[in-house]
Every structure is written in structure tokens, then in C-alpha cells.
Amino acid sequence: MNHTGPRHELAPRRTAFLFDLDGTLVDSVYQHVLAWREALIEAGIDLAVWTIHRKIGMSGGLMANAVLRETGRAVTPEKAKELKDLHKEAYGRLSGQVRPLPGAKDLLNYLSDADVPWAIATSGGVASAGPTLEMLDVPEGVPIVTRDEVSHAKPDPDLFLAAAEKLGVSMDDAVVVGDSVWDLLAARRARALGVGLLAGGYGQEELERAGAYRVYQDPADLLTHLDEVGVRAE
Structure with missing residues (x-):
């Protein structure tokens, strides 16, 4: 049977991007690693730098808990807070070295x-994220969600869910861009597509295993491949 009624064209769905910050848009992962290393030494905990790197991308609280568990220390709120405060102080001294990643702006x-x-x-708090965001010249009105605004940070999906809500978009139309397995696990739990960047130090296979359906070197590489993630030049 031929359908002779009027045909209604569906409006094209527009992709929205939800970006992680550290290691995704700015080159700050190793400053965070060294800041945690300094905090741990000050707290009397000896842990290899590579082990610390594997946990970068978690919230500070989860990071402190994971480190304490790994070293056999009692996980108390007081000890976790001490480590977070020491990290914050150390990162403040190193943050002047941080620069936007190639192609981020x-x-x-x-x-x-x-x-x-x-x-x-x-996953960073508003105090540490503020100066970094200024480097990127983020336009007024762009939603920014920090750890202070949600109940749980990565690998929980709360940060990305809150960002999508601020944009007024469905997670079905969102692409999460991150550099760590924690970003991509959070993306999967939010039911969003995940794109991985190698700029934070994780390998391609690790990112793909965590849920990345595409992996690029850095923001510059992603920019040249935007058509692969749903953005086409008009």
C-alpha cells in the first residue's frame, strides 16, 4: 500500500560533548601524580609513582582510600582527608607548570x-579547576561541573549526568571524552558513548577495554576526526 499522507522529516539529533579536564584538555596528569607522591611521602607512605598514576582520574577521596587500602593502612575519614589536603597543597605548587594540551582550545x-x-x-574541586579553566578561555555559559557539585565522582557517572542535565541533552546524544579508564567506566555507567585520549598516559587497549569506541592521541587528533564521532561540517 502506498502511503500518500504528508511525510514529516525528523530533526537531526545533535551530538553533545562532555569533557573530562585533567589529561583530556590540559596536560596536568603528571603534576597530579607528583603531588600525590609528595603527599604520601609526607604522610609516611611509600608507593611507586607508576602505581599512583593508575589511579589518577578518581576523585580525591576514592584515590586516598585506594592508596590506603593498597598499603594496608586503616581507611579512616581523618587519614583520607589528610592525604587530600596534602595533595591539594602540593598540586598548588606544581600547577604553574600545567598547559592546555595540543589542539584543546x-x-x-x-x-x-x-x-x-x-x-x-x-573530578577536581572548584578551587583547583578554576585556574585551569582560565587557561582554556572557556566561554561564559558553558556548563562546568566539579566534584563539589555531585555526591560521587568517577567511576560513578554523577559528573557526566549532571553535565548533560545542565546542557539539557539526553545521555543518548552525549559523547564523553576522557583520558582514563575511570572516565570511560563512568561513561558506560551513564550509558553514553566514550572516546578515549592517550594524552593522560593510559594505553589504547586499556581505554578500549574500559569502553572507548574510538581512541585518539590528544584534542588536536580528535579535532581532525570529528566526523567519526558524529560532527560533520555543514
Whole structure:
């Protein structure tokens, strides 16, 4: 049977991007690693640097708990807070070394110019994230979600869910971009597509195993492949 009634074209669905911050848009992972190393030494805990790196991307509280468990120390709220405070102090001294990753500003500017919605969701607190966001020249009105605003940080999905809500988009239309397995596990739990970047030090296979359906070197590499993740030039 031929259908002779009027045909209604569906509006195209627009992809929205939810970005992690450290290791995804700014080159800060190793400053965080060294800050945690300094905090642990001050607290009398000896842990190899590579072990610390494997946990970067978690919230500070989860990181402290994981480190204490691994070293056999009692996981008390007081000890976890001490480590978080020591890390914050040490990172403050190292944060002047942090720079945007290659292509980060160009990528964000391109998305803004193309009217593609995007937001940033970081496991860091507002105090540490503020100066970093200034480096990226984030336009006014772009949603920023920090650890202070949600109940649980990565690998829980709360940060990305809150960012999508601020953008007014469904997670079905969201692409989470992150550099760690914790970002991608959170993306899976939020039921969003995950894109991994190698800029934070995790390997391609690790990121793919955690749920990345595409992996790129850094923001510059992602920018040249945006058509692969649903953004096409008009």
C-alpha cells in the first residue's frame, strides 16, 4: 500500500560533548601524580609513582582510600582527608607548570562556532579547576561541573549526568571524552558513548577495554576526526 499522507522529516539529533579536564584538555596528569607522591611521602607512605598514576582520574577521596587500602593502612575519614589536603597543597605548587594540551582550545572553539553543545565535568574541586579553566578561555555559559557539585565522582557517572542535565541533552546524544579508564567506566555507567585520549598516559587497549569506541592521541587528533564521532561540517 502506498502511503500518500504528508511525510514529516525528523530533526537531526545533535551530538553533545562532555569533557573530562585533567589529561583530556590540559596536560596536568603528571603534576597530579607528583603531588600525590609528595603527599604520601609526607604522610609516611611509600608507593611507586607508576602505581599512583593508575589511579589518577578518581576523585580525591576514592584515590586516598585506594592508596590506603593498597598499603594496608586503616581507611579512616581523618587519614583520607589528610592525604587530600596534602595533595591539594602540593598540586598548588606544581600547577604553574600545567598547559592546555595540543589542539584543546582549537577543538573547543570549533565546537562553539559549529553550535555543538559541550560541557566540562572534572573530578577536581572548584578551587583547583578554576585556574585551569582560565587557561582554556572557556566561554561564559558553558556548563562546568566539579566534584563539589555531585555526591560521587568517577567511576560513578554523577559528573557526566549532571553535565548533560545542565546542557539539557539526553545521555543518548552525549559523547564523553576522557583520558582514563575511570572516565570511560563512568561513561558506560551513564550509558553514553566514550572516546578515549592517550594524552593522560593510559594505553589504547586499556581505554578500549574500559569502553572507548574510538581512541585518539590528544584534542588536536580528535579535532581532525570529528566526523567519526558524529560532527560533520555543514
